Each structure stands twice: as C-alpha cells, then as structure tokens.
Amino acid sequence: MRIKNKISISLATLFAAGLLLKGCTKTELVTDPNYPAVETVLNNATKEQINQLGVGVQSVMRNGLSANYTWSGCIGREVVYYASTESRFHEELQGSKPIDPGGLMMGWYSAASQTRRRAEILHQSAEKSSALSDAEKLAVKGFVKTVQAYVMLNAANMAYSKGIRTSFTDLRVPGDMLKPGCFSTYEQSLAYIKQLVEDGNAALKTGSNTFPFPMTAGWAGFETPEKFGKFNRAVAARVAMYQKDWAALSSALNESFINETGSMDAGPKFTYSTTANDATNPFFQNENATNVTTLVQVNFVPEAEAGDKRVFGLPRNKKDGTAKVKQRTNPLAPTGFPLMPYEVQMFETISSPVGIIRNEELLLMKAEAAMQSNDLDEAVRILNIVRDAAGLNDYAGAVTSDAVLDELLNQRRYGLFMEGHRWFDMRRYDRLSTLPKDNAEHQVWTEFPRLLSEVDWDSKYPCN
Template sequence: MNPVYKRCVILAAAVSLISSSCTKTEYVVNPNAPTQESVLKNASRVQINQLGVGVQSVVRNGLFSFYTWSGSIGRETVYFAQTESRYYRELQGEIPLDPAGIMYDWYNSYNQTRRRAELLLRSATETNSITDGEKKAVEGFAKTIQAYAMLNCLNMMGEVGVRTSFSDLNVPGDLLKPGCFNSYSQSLDYVKKLADDGLAALDVAGSTDFPFTMVAGWTGFATPADFKKFNRAVAARVAMYREDWLGMETALSGSFLSLNGNLKTGPYMQFSTTANDAVNPMWRSAENNSTPMLVQVNFVDEAETGDKRVFGASVPANGEAKVRMRTTPSAPPDYPLMTHEVQMYATNVSPISIIRNEELVLMYAEAKLQQDDLAAAVSTLDIIRQAYGLQVLAIARPAVIGNKVLLIDELLNQRRYSLFMEGHRWFDMRRYDKLDELPLDKPEHHVYTNFVKPQQEVDWDATNPCQ
C-alpha cells in the first residue's frame, strides 16, 4: 500500500493546484512529471490509476490541524507547543484568530483534496482508456471524497461557509475564477448534492471495479458496491448537520451501520515510515514535553467512574483509554495544571479511522431520539455504554429514561468520549447551542463559533469579485 501511495501521490501533486485553497493557482511546469493538461485529455489507464491512488493519499492531508484545532476550540485538548504560544493563545480564545496566520492548513488541504478529486473525475471523463462503467465508478468515488473533505472544511468555517464552485479545469488559463462563498446552510446543500450524486454514479457503475488500486485502508470498501456504504455514512453526517433526522436514518440504512457489530469497523487512513510517505500526525510519545497534547482538565474529571475510554490502560498499553496520566503535570503559563495527555495511537504508523461503526451507532441513536423514539435511543446508547464498562442507563442514570432533554445530554456525552479528538465535540456543542457550556481555563478565554475567512480569500475577492 505505502509504496503505491508514494509513487502515485507524486503525480497527484504534480498535476494538482498546489497553492492554497481555491484562489490563485499556476500550472506546474516540470518536464520530468506529467502536466495538468496531459491528464485532462486522453489520460492513460496508468495515469488514471496514479491519480486515483494519489487522491486516496491526500485525503490524509490537513488531518492534524483539523483534529487538533477543532479539539482545542472544543475544549478537548490544549496543544502546548513550547516554541509557539499562538497554538494555545489563539485557539483558546485569548487573542483573536489571525486570518493570515498559521491556523489554516486544514483549509488549504481540504480544498486541494476537492480539486485533486475533480482533476481525477475530469481526467476520467475525457479519456477513452477506461470504460463507461469505470468512468461512473470514478465519478462516484471522486464526489464522495469531495463531500467528505468539504464537510470537514465547512464545519470549521461555520456560518462563513465555503466556495461551492470553482473554475473550469478544462480551459487553459481559466484557473482563476473561484465561485462565491455561500452560507452554512447553502454549503451543506452543496455537500449533500456531492454525496447524492456520488451515490447515483456508484449505482450506475454497479459491479464494475474502480480503474485504480484501492489501498489497504479501504479493505471492505474497495469496490463501487461496497464504497456506497462509505458514501452513505458521509451522507448521514451531512444529514445530521442539516437536522434531517429521517434522512440521516435513511442514509444509515445504506451504510455499514451494525448495531451488534464491531465498533471499530470502517475505512482507515494508513501511514508508514517509507520514504515520501507520511507517519501518523496525531501520535505523540509518552511524556512529550515539546509539543504535548494535554487533555483539558474537565474531560477526566467529568467522566463516569470505570469508563474504559478514560480510565485504565491507554491504547499504546493495549487498553481502551484515549488518554494517559502524565508523570509530571504540565500546562501553559497561568493555566490549571493538566494531569493527562492524549494517547490514542500505539505507534507513529497506527492507522486513523475515517469514519467507523461506533460513530454510526451514535448517529442512529440521535436519529431515533430526535424522532421521539426514546426507547430505541436508550437501547442504542446502552450498546456504547456497555462496550466501555458502563452500566445501562436504566441502572446508572434512571432519571434520563423518557426525558428527551436529558437524553440529548447523554448522547452528547457519549459522543464526547467515544469520538474524542476526531473532529466532533466543537461542532456538536455548536449545533445544540451549548458552546457556552464549554469550560474556560482563563477568564480572558472565550469559545469561537467558527474560523474567519482566510486573508488570502479576502484579498482575492477584493481584486477579483467572485462569479
């Protein structure tokens, strides 16, 4: 898998738009590597394979900043980088977010992933080297990846929204006309359409295989028929943010949701130490003192006694706990001392889940809860509770039974601990209008509702009004 990543990501980068996001770009001129034009018309089957594997590789880009910045604002962690105080001062709301600063790698990466997937799609459309069925398979894959990447980007941007169109890659010289930013609601509609169009294309592809290698992290999802289950998982996420509860339940029915299955099932991003590949960016050695991910104090204090996600052996020690007690507590100046650090991955090549059954189970509980099927919601939440050593709600918290408001709190609590540092807590508290319940470590801190528009985008629109 990793040697394939290594070979193919080079072509993806060479023919991709490698400046930031959807703004000013240039063609890559390199006589030793393919140009963009060389694949947009009559790409060879080998080139389609390289582009497809390259897109799988770049899905990993932006992951560290997406998880860590959203986790910091959502009060899951404090990223105490010793040489750069902005990583905690800005993200904890002590000083304003700098639109021209260091916090936008996720933005650039997710927009680049969208463009690379679009390049793959248009290259597949304009070639005779693959069959019509394979072209539909590529379309379904590309649009699903775009939906996944842009939902992540959109949730960070919140009400600022995202650009929902960009320039025509097929017209030489016409690469500098990104579309306008749209509202959060309009942008969600755009992402939903990407996912739904992806499903329609995968349906047409039928039993046709993808015309590119699906790397090992996609085991179980490596054909268009199986990839539809991932597509519907992404669609369920979109429906959740749209508060379309019936739509979410419908999407889940087509996903890989299994109420009695392994909670860890799902596609994964993989890593290696092979040259030109990437290692797991979220891994941290124990007792790290240069760039520790410290656990915000309330996370441990507010956990239920016996919760295996918090107490006991950490994941690197073959346990279930996502955090580990430090020998020496640490904290930035004037913060309360933090006794625990994030320890979610055993090694620097451990895979990272893209989306797994545990999240789907929690989404199913939410769909049932929001449609007033409280009994089904309780039984589903109990699946998660019992998996981590907690008693069922009827015994542990009988007051929540039949109480929708308290069950929403229970749902958010289970999502807090099951999906810790996976890009959910900040957005969960925002969509339930509970940001004011997130803790502040210093009186001058506050919780942001969204990132501001990057300065590069502001500057671009000032000179080149969007169309």
C-alpha cells in the same frame, strides 16, 4: 510493486494551488519525483495515469486531518495543544487572542480545497480517457464525489457562517482557472455537499464492479464501488445530521456499514507508514513529552463516568488498549492554565491507522435520529450498545428528551474524543457557552475566520 505518482501543478487560487499527488502500493503511499503537467492527464489519460491519480487522491485525502481534529478539539475544550516555544496555539485556539486568518491555524482550509481540486482532476481525466469504459468512468465519479463531500464537510464545519466556495474553477473551460465562485452560507454549503454525496452514491450504484485504480489497505472492506457505497452513505448520514434531516439520516444509516453487534472501531481507515515520502500518523506522540504535546483539558477525566474504558482503561498506545488518554508523570500547562495531568495517547505507533468514520459514530447518529424522532426508548437502546462496549452499565437516567440528549452528547464526548465532533456538537445544540474556560481571558469561538488570502483574492477579483 510501487505505483508511481503523477502530477503537480501550480495554479493561482487555493483551490488549485500546488498539486502533488502521492502514489502507493496496496499498503504504502509514496511520492514520485516526476511531475508531468496537468494537461497530460486531462487529455486522454492512460489507464496507468488514472491508476496513479486514484491512489494519489487517497493519499491527499488525509491532508488537514490533524488541523481539523486538533484545532477543533482545542476550541471544543477537549484538549490544549502545548508548544513550549509557540504561544499562539493556546492563545488563539483557547480564545485569549483572535485567530490569525493568515496564520498557523488555517491549514485545514487549503488542505480540503486542494483535495477537492485534485479529485476533480481525477474525475475530468477519467471522463476524457478512452482507456476507461463508461461504467469505469461512473465508478471514478462516485469515488470522487464522495471524497469531495467528505473533505468539504470538514471545511464547512470549521468555517461555519463564513462558508465555503460551492463552485470553483472549471477545468473544462479555457481561461476559467482564475474564476472561483462566491462563498456560500453554511446552509448552502451543506446543500452543495449533500448534492456531491448523492451524485456519488448514484454513480457508485450504476458504475463498474471495480475501481480502475487500486484502493489502499485502509479501505479493506470498502475497496469496490458497491462496498465503498457504504462509506458514501456514512458521509451522507453526517451531512443529514448537520442539516437536521432526521429521516434522511436514518435512511443513510440503513445503507451504511452500521453494525449493532460489531466493533466500535469498524470502518475505513487512513493508513500511514515510515516509507520514504509517505506520511506518519499525525496524532502519535511520545509519552510525557515536554516541548510539544497535546494535553487533555482538565475537566475531561474528572467528568467521565467511573469505569469508562475509553478513559480509565489501558491506554491505546499500549497493545489492545482502549483508553484515549493517559496520565502523565509530570503535569504540564501553558502559562496561565491549570496544570493538566493527562495527555492524548490514542495510537500505539507512528504508523498506526486512523479511523475515517467508525461504527461507534454511526450508532450514536442512529441514537440521535431516534431521539429527534421522539423515540426515546429506541435512542436509549442504541446508547446502551455504546455504553456496554465502553464497560458501562445501562443508562439509568430519566427517559426525557432533555435527559437523553444530555446522555447522547456525553457519549459523543467520550466515544468520539478527538475525532472532530465536540465543538460542532455543542454549537449545533447551542451549548458553546457551557464549555469550560481555563482562564478568565478565554472565549469559545463559534467559527474560524476566512482565510486571509481568500479575502485578498476577493478584494482584487470580486466573485460573480
């Protein structure tokens, strides 16, 4: 059965710009051609409307993922995005020209902000609905706060010192639609995100046993509030890592879905399909494409450890493959770059799912928490689990803080390739200056600029 979608709304700020929610069955996401006004769901929404809004939020949660991973991957020197007719991708991201704050690279910001707002509409609709029990309303709140924390952490890491707005228009206050809050510092942004994820965790623990909307197929194993709470704790672990709160990181991991004997790929997934109006996998690309393709930065393969299946195994675009890159038949490069003989090949088909947070990441966070707590033997033990899964022998280097940190960052480099981590890892350990530059004119950016429309908005309507 196809579950139809709900609402579309146009508001004046990026946090409330064009609302288009997608609905789905348990396995597909589709768009409904009917767009009732937002008031129809904010005022005593029906169970069916809550059902559809919940599925819609799951759909839009995927938005901006490609920009997050690919643009940060370019700046973090994992990849070079090549477009034969558009030089701005490699010029701006690799640093020979400033990033245009009103240009091609800023879609991640509006995607996160709009998803946060759409999730808030679901939350407020549930709160005002007589069709839901108090326990169901808490389950919705837990889901919403977790989604908001996930997407806004992605945005905060891209913006860094530019920050995010940690308050935005209040749907419950008449006339407040055009009053977004001020931008916060990075540290304040992380504190806000931590509050979101902790509020979500509390609500999930006290709410109903099921969500009042269906969860899509990618959430198998996380489809109830209790099970979804393990994803919440994984997001909380990410937040704690960026806050350098190692005790909180360890605590969150213990309540997450981390599994030392499990698959590195275990975890919830974003699903895609070729169903009309659904999204296809944004990272899938045909082999040896010459017009638009994501190339692997020239240092990545030569600096990999011999035998690493994540690099030298059968490519993931082949069934049961493990390598995330594949050698091209024809090396390619933008003008002024060295020829790049490898391309990204992480997915078998255009409908392949994409992991949201994987067990491999959780294990690497556990190793980092141990290292930061000066338990180097424990850090090495966890790192060896990751190395073993990659086909590598146990770590044989020095067991010192510096050496184990180098190994940790190396495992994150190859284990979490093109998953939105490398740039941020090097920044939080003050190693951006060590990232390679393919051209003497290049530089490594610390952060993205603030979106031009936000600058213009604050210029006309100063926040308070």
